[in-house]
Amino acid sequence: MKFVAKVYVTPKPAILDPQGKAIANSLHSMGHSEVLDVRLGKYVELKLEGDSEAAMRDAVEAMCKSLLANEVIEDFRFDLSGYEEGSQQ
Amino acid sequence: MKFVAKVYVTPKPAILDPQGKAIANSLHSMGHSEVLDVRLGKYVELKLEGDSEAAMRDAVEAMCKSLLANEVIEDFRFDLSGYEEGSQQ
Numbered sequence: 090m091k092f093v094a095k096v097y098v099t100p101k102p103a104i105l106d107p108q109g110k111a112i113a114n115s116l117h118s119m120g121h122s123e124v125l126d127v128r129l130g131k132y133v134e135l136k137l138e139g140d141s142e143a144a145m146r147d148a149v150e151a152m153c154k155s156l157l158a159n160e161v162i163e164d165f166r167f168d169l170s171g172y173e174e175g176s177q178q
Numbered sequence: 179m180k181f182v183a184k185v186y187v188t189p190k191p192a193i194l195d196p197q198g199k200a201i202a203n204s205l206h207s208m209g210h211s212e213v214l215d216v217r218l219g220k221y222v223e224l225k226l227e228g229d230s231e232a233a234m235r236d237a238v239e240a241m242c243k244s245l246l247a248n249e250v251i252e253d254f255r256f257d258l259s260g261y262e263e264g265s266q267q
Contacts, residue, residue, distance in 0.1 A: 091214070112222065112245070125226060125227055126225040130222070133217070133219070148210060157201070
């Protein structure tokens with residue numbers, strides 16, 4: 090079975106985010122005064138093949154902890170869903 | 179009214195994604211053979227203040243087109259929702 094995992098990695102709320110701040114400043118200077126705050130994170134889309142959704146969920150959790158996110162400064166969450174070859178997700 | 183916009187920027191399907199490929203290779207070398215493909219994108223969380231959801235939607239669309247995404251090589255989509263001060267989104 091094929092699965093697609095959508096992983097969202099964001100800086101923890103207490104961590105400074107200079108890239109987000111730079112984006113906010115750029116948006117302000119472009120006239121977007123409605124912007125209060127910006128945080129920049131990563132979005133990782135993984136295509137997986139495995140026997141069960143539970144096993145894939147454990148695998149993605151392990152990947153996030155070991156490689157995709159730095160848990161000292163980042164939070165992560167992910168959605169996992171089935172995926173059919175040739176379909177648009 | 180306050181809103182939070184969650185913007186997802188991903189490389190277009192036809193575009194090579196060397197960062198995603200590097201992540202896939204690392205995961206394979208860590209024993210995650212269930213990984214078929216990885217695409218790396220950006221996740222931007224914007225806090226906004228404005229009068230109406232429709233106006234904020236137009237503003238976020240304009241921000242994506244002018245700054246957050248490069249439409250030549252990237253796709254974007256976003257969710258917009260109300261947001262209360264002090265709540266966890």
